[in-house]
Amino acid sequence: MTKLWQQRLQRQQRLMLRYLRLVFNEFFMIAVFILLGGAAYSYAGYIKTLTAPLWWSRPLVLILLLVLLTVGHFATLLQAADSLFLLPQESALKGYLKQAFSHSVPLPWVLLSFVCGFLVPFLEIGGGRSLISIGVLWLSVLILKLGQLWGQVVQLYLPTTQFRSQQVTFYGLSLLSLGLGLYSWPALGFVFSILTASISRWRLQQVQQQHLFQWQLALNQEASRMLQIYRFFNLFTDVPQLQGQIKRRRYLQPLLRWTTGRTTNPFLYLNWRGFLRGTEYSGLYLRLLVIGAIVLLFLQQVWLALVIALVFSYLIGFQLLPFYRSYWDYPQQRLYPQPASRRQQAFLKFLTPLFVGIWLVFSLAAYQLWLAPFGWVIILGVGVFNVAFLKLYVPNWLKRHEN
Amino acid sequence: MVLNVQALTGGYSRTPVIKDLSFTLAAGTITALIGLNGAGKSTTIKHILGLLTPQKGSITLNDLQVQQQPEAYRQQVAYVPEMPVLYPALTLREHLEMTMMAYNLDSKQAWQAATPLLKQFRLDKRLDWFPANFSKGMQQKVMIVCAFMIPATLYIIDEPFTGLDPIAVHDLLTLITQAKSRGAAILMSTHVLATAQQHADQFLLLHQGQLVAQGDLPALRQTFKLPQASLEDIYLKMTEMRAAQ
Numbered sequence: 001m002t003k004l005w006q007q008r009l010q011r012q013q014r015l016m017l018r019y020l021r022l023v024f025n026e027f028f029m030i031a032v033f034i035l036l037g038g039a040a041y042s043y044a045g046y047i048k049t050l051t052a053p054l055w056w057s058r059p060l061v062l063i064l065l066l067v068l069l070t071v072g073h074f075a076t077l078l079q080a081a082d083s084l085f086l087l088p089q090e091s092a093l094k095g096y097l098k099q100a101f102s103h104s105v106p107l108p109w110v111l112l113s114f115v116c117g118f119l120v121p122f123l124e125i126g127g128g129r130s131l132i133s134i135g136v137l138w139l140s141v142l143i144l145k146l147g148q149l150w151g152q153v154v155q156l157y158l159p160t161t162q163f164r165s166q167q168v169t170f171y172g173l174s175l176l177s178l179g180l181g182l183y184s185w186p187a188l189g190f191v192f193s194i195l196t197a198s199i200s201r202w203r204l205q206q207v208q209q210q211h212l213f214q215w216q217l218a219l220n221q222e223a224s225r226m227l228q229i230y231r232f233f234n235l236f237t238d239v240p241q242l243q244g245q246i247k248r249r250r251y252l253q254p255l256l257r258w259t260t261g262r263t264t265n266p267f268l269y270l271n272w273r274g275f276l277r278g279t280e281y282s283g284l285y286l287r288l289l290v291i292g293a294i295v296l297l298f299l300q301q302v303w304l305a306l307v308i309a310l311v312f313s314y315l316i317g318f319q320l321l322p323f324y325r326s327y328w329d330y331p332q333q334r335l336y337p338q339p340a341s342r343r344q345q346a347f348l349k350f351l352t353p354l355f356v357g358i359w360l361v362f363s364l365a366a367y368q369l370w371l372a373p374f375g376w377v378i379i380l381g382v383g384v385f386n387v388a389f390l391k392l393y394v395p396n397w398l399k400r401h402e403n
Numbered sequence: 404m405v406l407n408v409q410a411l412t413g414g415y416s417r418t419p420v421i422k423d424l425s426f427t428l429a430a431g432t433i434t435a436l437i438g439l440n441g442a443g444k445s446t447t448i449k450h451i452l453g454l455l456t457p458q459k460g461s462i463t464l465n466d467l468q469v470q471q472q473p474e475a476y477r478q479q480v481a482y483v484p485e486m487p488v489l490y491p492a493l494t495l496r497e498h499l500e501m502t503m504m505a506y507n508l509d510s511k512q513a514w515q516a517a518t519p520l521l522k523q524f525r526l527d528k529r530l531d532w533f534p535a536n537f538s539k540g541m542q543q544k545v546m547i548v549c550a551f552m553i554p555a556t557l558y559i560i561d562e563p564f565t566g567l568d569p570i571a572v573h574d575l576l577t578l579i580t581q582a583k584s585r586g587a588a589i590l591m592s593t594h595v596l597a598t599a600q601q602h603a604d605q606f607l608l609l610h611q612g613q614l615v616a617q618g619d620l621p622a623l624r625q626t627f628k629l630p631q632a633s634l635e636d637i638y639l640k641m642t643e644m645r646a647a648q
Contacts, residue, residue, distance in 0.1 A: 246491045246533065266504035274492040330488050334454060336505035337477035 001089065001096040008077040009103060016229075022237040043118075050125045057126035058182045061119060065141055065178055066171065068115055072108025072145065073225045074152035076100050076218055083215035090213055097153060108145050116141060127182070136186035137178070140193035144174050147197030150204050156218045157207040170200060234283075245279045252276045259353065266336065267346035274326060275350070281323045285354060288316045293365035302374050309362045309382045316358055317389050320351065321397055344398045351394065355386040405430050405556055405588035406451065411460035413450050414612075419458055420446040421612045428557070428588040433579060435599035436592040437638060438609030444592040445485070447609070448559055451590070452482055465556060478506065481555035485562040487542035489535045495545060496530040502549045517552040523574050524548060540566045551578050558582055560591040564598065576602060600634035608638070610645050 077100065086093065116138040123129045129137075151170050155163050173196040181189030230239045259272045275282050292312030299305040324347050327333050362382050369375040406428040414420030421443040428434050436444050449455045451462055453469030453476065461468065469476040493501060503513045521527040524544040529537075534545045543566050550558065558579070564572050579589050579602065593599050599606065606623060608616045616626045616637075623637050624630055632640070 246535070248533075264504055266501050269497075269501055269504060270490060270493070273497065274490070277492040327490070330490065331452075331454065331484060332482075332488065332505075335452060335477055335480070335482055337474040337507070338505060339474060 001092045002099065005077075005096050005099040009099075012075075012077055019233040019237065019239075023233060028236070047121045047125060050122075053128035054126045057122065061123060061127065062175070062178055062182055064115075064119075066174060068112060069141070069144055069148050069171075069174060071111065072104070072149070073221070074101065074104045074149050075225060076156075076222050078218055078222050080219055083219060087215075093213055094208060097156075101149065101153060104149055105146065108149070109142055112141050112145055113138065129182070133181070133186040136190050137181040140177055140181050140186070140190045143190070143193040143197050144177060147174075147193070147200040150197065150200035154200065154204050154207050156214055156221075157204075157211040159211075166203065170196060173199070242279065246277050247279065249277055259350075265342060265346045265349070266338065267343045268349055270327060271323070271346060271350040275323065281320060281326075284319050285316060288312060288319065289358060289361055292316075293361050296362060296365035297368075299366070300368070302369050302372055302377060305366050305369055306378050306381050309366065309378055310385050313355075313358050313362065313382055313385055313389070317351075317355070317386075317394075320354065321394070323347075324398065324401065340402055344395070344402070347398060348390065348394060351390060355390055359383050359386050404428070405465060406590070407461075407463040408451070409461050409463075411447070411450060411457055411462060413455055413457040413460075414446055415455070417458075419612065421450070421609075423460070424609075424614050425460075426607055426614065426617055428590060430556070430586045430588055431583055432604040433583055433589045433591070433602055434605050434607060435603035436590060436607045436609065437594075437596065437599065437634075438592075439642065442609040443612040444609055445561060446612075448482075448561055448590070448592060451557075451559060452480065453477065479556045481550040481553040481558050483543075483546050483550045483558075483560045483563060485565070487539065487546045489542055489545060491533065491535040493533070494531050495526060495534050498534060498545060498549060499552065502552065506553050508553070513552055516554075517548060520548045520551055520578070523578075524571060540568060540571065543567055544571060547575060547578070551582065556587055558587055558589045560589065562593060563591055564593060564595045572598075596633075596635045596638060606634065608641055610641065615641055615645065 076097065116134070120131070120134055123134050123137075124131065147170065151166065154166060158166065173192065177189045177192035177196055179189070180186070180192060226241070230242050233239050234242050256272055256276065260269045263269055289312075292309065295308055295312075296305055299308065359379075359382050363379045366375075366378045369378060404427050408424055408426050411424040412419045412422050424447060426434075436447065438444050446455065450457055451464075453473065456470070464476055464479055467476045467479070489498065490501070499513070499517050500510075502508075503510055518527070521530070524547065526541070526544060526548065534542055537545065547563075550560075560579070563575055563579075567575065576598070579591070583589060591599075591603075600620065605619050606617065607614060608623070616623055618626070620634065623634070624632055627637050627640050629636055629640060
C-alpha cells in the first residue's frame with residue numbers, strides 16, 4: 001500500500017505539474033503580480049487610515065477564519081476500480097490513508113499561514129491584538145485545520161447522520177477556541193484547539209476500529225475534489241476529463257427552437273444541442289468573445305482594434321472547427337442514410353449565426369471608434385473576414401477532414 | 404432474398420478475421436449468428452453494416468451494395484449494437500426525433516410507431532430525460548426503440564439479451580417476431596443458445612472466422628450426426644471437433 005500511494009502521488013504530481021505549467025505562463029504570472037501588487041498597495045493604504053480599534057474587526061476575522069478552516073480537502077487519490085481491487089486490503093488501507101493525510105496537510109497550512117500573515121497589521125491596529133497573541137492564534141488555526149482534516153477521514157467511516165453531530169461539535173469548539181484567541185486569552189484558545197483536534201484524532205481511531213470504510217462515499221468525494229481542480233484548470237486550458245459534461249439549460253430552449261425548430265437535417269439538430277448543452281465549445285466561444293470585446297472596449301486606435309478583432313475572430317473560428325468531429329466515434333453517425341455533404345452543410349449552417357454573433361459583438365465593442373477616421377473599417381473588416389472564413393476556409397477544411 | 408453474402412473475407416487490418424463466408428437471409432426469417440468470443444461475429448456484422456470494407460467477396464441487400472448506393476442501402480438497415488451508444492446532449496425524445504430525421508421518416512407516422520414501443524419498454528414517462536444517464540439495461544431499451552421504429556427490411560441485433568430484464572427480453576422477442584411477420588429479415592448474434600434455438604429459423608455457426616455449419620436445427624443435427632441434440636449440444640460438439648483438429 002505504501003508503494004501504491006507513492007505511485008499514485010507521483011502520477012498526480014506529474015498531472016498537476018503539466019496543468020500548472022499551462023496555467024502559470026508568463027502572461028498569467030505578470031497579471032497575478034500586478035493584481036497582488038495592486039491589492040497589497042491598497043491594503044497598505046487602508047491600514048494607514050486606521051487609527052483606533054474597530055468593533056467589527058474581530059467578528060469579521062473570526063468568521064473569515066472559520067470559513068477558511070473548511071478550505072482544503074483530504075486527498076485520497078482513490079480510483080473507482082479500488083473499491084473492487086483493494087477491497088481485500090481494507091485493513092492495510094489505514095496505512096495508505098495515513099500517507100494521504102500527511103500529503104493533505106501542507107497546502108491548507110500554507111494557505112492559512114498566508115491569510116494569517118495578511119491579517120497581522122489589520123488585527124494589530126483594527127483588532128488591537130499584540131503580535132504574540134496573533135502568533136498564538138495562527139498556531140491555533142493550524143492545529144484546528146489538522147483536526148478538521150482528521151474529521152474528514154472520520155467521515156469516510158461514519159454514517160452521515162452520526163457524522164453531522166460530530167461536525168457540530170468540531171465547529172462549536174473551533175468557534176470557542178478562536179473566540180478565546182481573539183477576545184481574551186490566546187493561550188487558553190490554543191489549549192482548546194489542541195483539545196478539539198485531539199477529539200477528532202481520538203474519534204478517528206475509534207471509528208477505524210468500529211466501522212467499515214465507506215468506499216462509495218470516499219470515491220465520490222475524491223471525484224468531486226478532482227472535479228473542482230479540473231474546473232479551475234479549465235478556465236485556462238482544455239481539460240479532457242471535463243469533456244462530456246452536459247447541462248440541460250432549459251432557458252436556452254427558445255434558442256434551440258429558433259436554430260433547429262424547422263430543420264430536417266439531423267446533424268444540425270445534434271450540433272446545436274451538443275454546443276449549447278455542452279460546456280466545452282460554448283464556453284470557449286463565450287470566453288474568447290467576452291475577452292475580445294473587453295479588449296476592444298479599451299482600444300483607441302482603429303488599426304490596432306481591427307487587428308485584434310480579426311485575431312479574435314480567427315481564434316474563435318479555428319477553435320470551433322474540431323467540434324465537427326465531436327460525434328465521429330458514434331457508430332450510428334456512419335449508419336444514417338445521409339450523404340456526407342449533409343453533415344458539412346449542417347456544420348456551415350451551425351457556424352453562421354455564431355459568426356454573425358462575433359461580428360455584432362466586436363462591432364458594438366468598438367463603438368468608441370465608429371466616428372474616428374476610418375472607424376468603419378472595423379465593422380467592414382470583421383464582416384468580410386467572417387464571410388471569407390465561412391465561405392472559403394471552412395468548406396475546404398471540412399473536405400480535408402471528412403475522412 | 405433480403406441479404407446475400409458471397410465469399411466474404413475481411414477484418415480490421417490485412418490479416419483477415421473472417422474468411423470466405425457465404426450465406427443468405429430470406430425475408431421473414433430470424434437468423435442466429437453463433438460463435439465463441441472472437442469468432443468473428445461482430446466483424447461480420449460490421450461488414451454487413453458497411454462500417455468495414457470487404458477484402459474479398461460481396462454483400463448485397465435487396466440488390467443494393469453499400470459502396471455503390473450507401474444511402475439507399477442504409478435506409479433499409481436498423482441496428483442495435485451490443486454496447487448502447489447514446490448522445491450525451493440529447494434527451495430520449497430528441498434521440499427519437501434525430502432518428503426520424505436521419506432515416507427520413509414521417510414524424511407523425513414514426514411517433515405512432517414509437518409510442519407503443521416506449522410504453523412496452525416503460526420509457527414513455529422518461530421522454531425528457533437524458534438517456535446517457537440511464538442504467539445499461541435502460542439504455543439498451545432506448546437503442547431497441549430507436550431501431551424498431553425504423554421500417555427496415557433488415558434488423559441486425561448484436562447480443563440483444565445482455566443487460567435486459569426478463570420482461571424486456573420477452574418484449575424484445577415479441578418485437579422481433581412482429582418484424583419477422585412483417586417480412587423483415589433479422590440477424591442476431593447471441594450466446595443465449597436456448598432462446599436462439601426457440602426463436603431462430605436458421606443458424607450460422609462461426610468458428611475462428613469461418614462458417615462451420617449453417618441451416619435450421621434438423622440440418623445442423625444431420626451435419627453433426629446428433630439426431631436428438633439441442634443447439635447447445637451441437638455447439639459444444641462443434642468446438643470440441645474444431646479443437647481436436
